[in-house]
Amino acid sequence: MELTINVEYEQILKLAKQLPAAKIIQLKSDLNTDFIENKAEKEISDFQRFLLSGPVMTDDQLKDFKQNRESWNVWRKK
Structure with a gap:
């Protein structure tokens, strides 16, 4: 049997x-x-959730990006 109680942080601190x-x-x-780090590993922060929900490059887009970057680097060195 498990009992869950909603207690505010301020009450716990007091x-x-x-x-x-x-x-x-x-x-x-x-x-x-160790306890705190293990607990934190299991929880995802709002910022982590934001990053994980962001756009992702396809392999073709990554290939194009790398080629463009190489071209820009060559152009800047001239």
């Missing part, structure tokens, strides 16, 4: 500040960097 120092240290160690 409760955490009421803990004794030893429990705060324990909480910090439980929420170590």
Whole structure:
């Protein structure tokens, strides 16, 4: 059985500040960097979602782009 509660960040912070120092240290160690990084890997930020929804070049467009870039580079060096 799973129970989900909607609690605002400010409420969690207020409760955490009421803990004794030893429990705060324990909480910090439980929420170590590995835990946070693993959690962050699973979540996609708005910016990442924006980038992933952007246009993508086809192979032909990429080939044309590279050829154009080479032509521009030659032209600029003259």
